[in-house]
Amino acid sequence: MKILVTGGAGYIGSHTVIELQAAGHDVVVVDNLVNSSEIALKRVEKITGKEIPFYKVDIRDRESIDRVVHQFKFGCCIHFAGLKAVGESVFLPWEYYNNNITGTLVLLDVLKKNSCKNIIFSSSATVYGNPAVVPITEECPKGECTNPYGQTKSMLEQVMMDMQKADVVSSDPNPWNIVLLRYFNPIGAHKSGTIGENPNGVPNNLMPYITQVAVGKLERLGIFGCDYDTPDGTGVRDYIHVVDLARGHVKSLKAIEEKCGVEIFNLGTGVGYSVLDVVKAFEEENGVKVPYVIKERRAGDIAECYSDPSKAYEKLGWKAEYGIVEMCRDSWKWQKNNPNGFEE
Numbered sequence: 001m002k003i004l005v006t007g008g009a010g011y012i013g014s015h016t017v018i019e020l021q022a023a024g025h026d027v028v029v030v031d032n033l034v035n036s037s038e039i040a041l042k043r044v045e046k047i048t049g050k051e052i053p054f055y056k057v058d059i060r061d062r063e064s065i066d067r068v069v070h071q072f073k074f075g076c077c078i079h080f081a082g083l084k085a086v087g088e089s090v091f092l093p094w095e096y097y098n099n100n101i102t103g104t105l106v107l108l109d110v111l112k113k114n115s116c117k118n119i120i121f122s123s124s125a126t127v128y129g130n131p132a133v134v135p136i137t138e139e140c141p142k143g144e145c146t147n148p149y150g151q152t153k154s155m156l157e158q159v160m161m162d163m164q165k166a167d168v169v170s171s172d173p174n175p176w177n178i179v180l181l182r183y184f185n186p187i188g189a190h191k192s193g194t195i196g197e198n199p200n201g202v203p204n205n206l207m208p209y210i211t212q213v214a215v216g217k218l219e220r221l222g223i224f225g226c227d228y229d230t231p232d233g234t235g236v237r238d239y240i241h242v243v244d245l246a247r248g249h250v251k252s253l254k255a256i257e258e259k260c261g262v263e264i265f266n267l268g269t270g271v272g273y274s275v276l277d278v279v280k281a282f283e284e285e286n287g288v289k290v291p292y293v294i295k296e297r298r299a300g301d302i303a304e305c306y307s308d309p310s311k312a313y314e315k316l317g318w319k320a321e322y323g324i325v326e327m328c329r330d331s332w333k334w335q336k337n338n339p340n341g342f343e344e
Helices: 011-022 038-048 062-072 086-091 093-113 148-169 206-214 242-257 275-286 310-316 324-337
Strands: 002-006 026-031 054-056 076-079 118-124 177-183 185-187 221-224 239-241 262-267 292-295
Touching (some): 011 026, 011 038, 086 093, 086 148, 118 242, 148 177, 185 242, 239 324, 275 324
Parallel strands (some): 076 118
8 A cells, every 4th residue: 555654754653664664565754854854764764675755844734745645646644743742732832733733634635635535643642631441441531631732632533533424424435534543652662773762852751861861961860740649659651662553553554444434542552650660671671770850740741541452452453562671672772872863
């Protein structure tokens, strides 16, 4: 299948391109490179031995994205493009709503007008808000999102579901097929150590923060809150290896091919680790100390969030294969080999 990957030069996108190509799919990438690097795609080409057509395009630029979509006649779009830092979104709400929502609305309209009504959407477990039940199943009601980033994901899920429902009501012969993938917390890197998470500035996510402390770029890890109702007081999350997550997208194409309508899948391991659990696992696996300091709770954070991923296994045959040891090992290999990320 020929697949458009928006945000394909980013952390999750670049790993997914590898898995798509390994599965025999033709991939075209668009990315505005705001929080990503074209070097990542060059390294992906070295890993796979296959060329990746790349267009530096912001999906809010209707004319440019239409030109790409019209040229290639895609069978499906995997949509990663978007701003993604929970904490940052609290302080930059307009930027998040403008980028994530406006961009996706333009993309959906362009796809529809070019008869590509198949999309796999990069959503998030943040749509569950402070979850009603843990572990979280797909039947768990969406909660009140505690940050603008989560709001954008929740709103866009609703937009897509409404578009698909409108097709059904109007008996459209070519209705939308939409897969909403609710990620938990991706960490890790490709086993080659040549691509990985490369945030701009001080990281907002735990693992790149840990690795940048370990490599000496940052003095110590900031842990936001130690008084949550969890075993050690720090936040508990479902961390998933980015390669497992990438393979979940490839498996999701099965639902698209089966004309799924709308399907929702949690992509996680089903295991919750606290911040201190991850720090300890990283230190033990890699033999590196990670000094840390406890800080105030961060706006928008919740105490506990981990998945019940059984639906993805039952319907797609997907489950996470890697554990916390591999996540810590691969994250450190990437950072140790690339202390300055993709800056060469």
